[in-house]
Amino acid sequence: MMTRLAQLRRQAPKDTMSQHDTVPERTVWEALSLGLRHYKFGLLVALVAAWSGAIVAVYAAGIGAVLGGGAVLGAAAQGLVPSAGGPYGVGIGNGITIIGVVVGALVGAVTAFTAVFGGSIVLAPQALLAELLAGALIAVTLTAILYRGERLLLTSRGYRRMAWEEWERIAPLAASAAQALGLWAGPLPHIFVVDTLDAHAWTEMRAIVITRGLLDLLDDDELRAVMAHELYHWSVGHSVGQRLLWACALPLVPLQALALWLGRSREGVVALIGWCLFWPVNLTVRAVVAPLFARYSRSYEFQTDAKVAACGPAYRDGLRGALTKVAILEAPRTGWEATLTRAHPPTALRLERLISPEEEARRAARVRGGSPPHDTAGAP
Numbered sequence: 359m360m361t362r363l364a365q366l367r368r369q370a371p372k373d374t375m376s377q378h379d380t381v382p383e384r385t386v387w388e389a390l391s392l393g394l395r396h397y398k399f400g401l402l403v404a405l406v407a408a409w410s411g412a413i414v415a416v417y418a419a420g421i422g423a424v425l426g427g428g429a430v431l432g433a434a435a436q437g438l439v440p441s442a443g444g445p446y447g448v449g450i451g452n453g454i455t456i457i458g459v460v461v462g463a464l465v466g467a468v469t470a471f472t473a474v475f476g477g478s479i480v481l482a483p484q485a486l487l488a489e490l491l492a493g494a495l496i497a498v499t500l501t502a503i504l505y506r507g508e509r510l511l512l513t514s515r516g517y518r519r520m521a522w523e524e525w526e527r528i529a530p531l532a533a534s535a536a537q538a539l540g541l542w543a544g545p546l547p548h549i550f551v552v553d554t555l556d557a558h559a560w561t562e563m564r565a566i567v568i569t570r571g572l573l574d575l576l577d578d579d580e581l582r583a584v585m586a587h588e589l590y591h592w593s594v595g596h597s598v599g600q601r602l603l604w605a606c607a608l609p610l611v612p613l614q615a616l617a618l619w620l621g622r623s624r625e626g627v628v629a630l631i632g633w634c635l636f637w638p639v640n641l642t643v644r645a646v647v648a649p650l651f652a653r654y655s656r657s658y659e660f661q662t663d664a665k666v667a668a669c670g671p672a673y674r675d676g677l678r679g680a681l682t683k684v685a686i687l688e689a690p691r692t693g694w695e696a697t698l699t700r701a702h703p704p705t706a707l708r709l710e711r712l713i714s715p716e717e718e719a720r721r722a723a724r725v726r727g728g729s730p731p732h733d734t735a736g737a738p
């Protein structure tokens with residue numbers, strides 16, 4: 359059988375085009391339909407957070423909180439709320455005042471948020487629906503455009519095709535990983551290399567990217583397991599889903615970047631102005647979008663590791679080896695990604711799951727023997 363690997367190797371890399379065009383590709387529609395299967399509720403929440411004017415309602419909630427809390431504090435100062443020794447005194451009355459202020463702030467925040475957000479839903483439901491539909495349409499169109507132009511985009515970032523020696527090492531490893539995952543018959547992603555000493559690998563919508571540092575650090579078994587991990591991410595469209603989520607939250611992305619930039623300013627006044635202007639954006643991204651993203655992405659990461667482990671002991675041990683050497687395999691590349699992936703599964707917990715059946719049996723025996731792994735009472 360003339361394997362596709364042999365075909366690939368015969369047409370080996372003279373330039374980016376010949377290297378990439380030897381492999382059949384997914385169409386943009388196939389990729390989008392795969393991507394839309396992930397982060398479902400997350401996509402909807404991102405759309406609502408970014409396109410519905412929810413940020414204005416969060417602003418209103420902040421003002422409501424200050425007014426509500428201030429009103430209670432004012433009432434306490436005038437003696438209208440029980441407070442032994444006034445608001446600045448000490449004692450039970452002071453405790454009641456503090457609770458009163460917190461409750462007042464909460465009531466103010468909820469009232470203001472409901473009035474603004476609920477008001478827009480009740481008064482102009484069609485406008486809200488139109489905003490969300492427009493947001494969804496823009497998100498899908500933009501993702502499709504970025505998908506088509508991805509190779510150009512990656513090349514413009516300095517990502518390059520594999521050099522001959524790299525190709526000779528990586529292509530057979532990627533091919534056996536694709537075979538082990540049952541992907542060999544179908545379309546496959548491009549492989550790009552980045553010349554940086556950091557050791558990372560990640561999946562774009564149409565490509566897998568590996569750094570020079572990773573190639574130098576890992577042995578072949580580890581590299582093959584990492585290729586299997588990234589190939590699985592690519593095959594189920596996790597990266598397309600992630601791009602769609604970014605596109606759904608699009609109006610928030612530049613605002614959040616600006617907030618991060620201003621927040622890092624050494625000028626206290628600039629940082630304060632940035633905070634005052636953008637706290638609702640930061641709050642919405644950090645408290646709503648990011649935790650939702652994390653909930654999905656954690657399970658996707660564990661699921662991907664499990665698929666690699668299911669390819670056989672060599673893959674499982676290879677991935678363990680790679681994760682032991684590289685603390686963060688898929689590092690965030692933008693402030694947006696950094697905020698979203700803050701709750702990525704810690705490597706220690708991923709390693710915990712990538713154990714051999716013998717190790718699993720040993721752990722079970724330890725638990726039966728009255729010394730469960732989480733019991734640290736007897737630990738030295």
Ligand SMILES: [Zn+2]
Pocket residue numbers: 587591659662688
């Ligand atoms: Zn991953």
